[in-house]
Amino acid sequence: MKITQIRNATLLVEYAGKMFLIDPMLAEKGTYPPFPNSLRQDQNNPLVSLPMSMDHIINDLDAVIVTHLHLDHFDDAAKDVLPKDIKMFVQNEEDAEEVRNAGFQHVEVLTEATVFEGIQLIKTKGEHGRGEILKLAGLVCGVVFKHQNEKTLYVAGDTVWYEGVQEEIDAHQPDIIVVNGGDNQFFEGGSLVMGKDDIYEVYKAAPRAKIIASHMEAVNHWTLSREELKSFIGEKGISSQVLVPDDGESYTF
Secondary structure, rough: OOOEEEOOOOEEEOOOEEEEEEEEOOOOOOOOOOOOOOOOOOOOEEEEEEOOOOHHOOOOOOOOEEOOOOOOOOOHHHHHOOOOOOOOEEHHHHHHHHHOOOOEEEEEEOOEEEEEEEEEEEEEEEOOOOOOHHHHHHHOOEEEEEEEOOOEEEOOOOOOOOOHHHHHHHHHOOOOOEEEEOOOOOOOEEEOOHHHHHHHHHHHOOOOOEEEEEEOOOOOOOOHHHHHHHHEEEEEHHOOOOEEEOOOOEEEO
16 A cells, blocks of 8 residues: 555545545645634645645545545535546535535445445544534544455544544554544644544554554644654654654555
């Protein structure tokens, strides 16, 4: 498999000969207003440009996976540029209806038994924060990829560390785990995605897995930088297991 960090939570995943685009936020830098009640109110989203051409991102796709419909995971630019006949996977019927209303013709709800071109796609649990903020953040999912010729990949999506992530790791024993790790927050409510301590919990739950930290430094409410995370994993002695890609960087496993 080959995993390319595009920007924010947007990934290209080449897996068992198929190309997947995950959580496409494809607008030009500065297109959208900042998320309110959070840091960097003077900066529009996305904070950074795409690291490659749009053609490179969308030309060879076989399917798109949208873990939830927040703007920084499925934006207006993605709705405009993605081919309307592309296979789209979403977390539930409510999201499917919205994606169909945007003109997409082949929308399927992920389950724990979805198969696409011989690849198992297993919907996983997630919690987009802790406590009261969950009501505002709404439902999310992740996805596990399995194929006889590939290592097992777990893309956790917009979730903090909690027992549900432990359960998914225990159930699927992933070799590669992608976590959304910018510790994004509003001024009230705490972490919406993983911070460094959450990522360390993932490492402890799966010490032999390679962990990739995505969703960093691309939208205004991030609080954990790449440099701070690299320093933390260095102190913990786990830099060989936790990878912190720059936008545009790829890993092959």
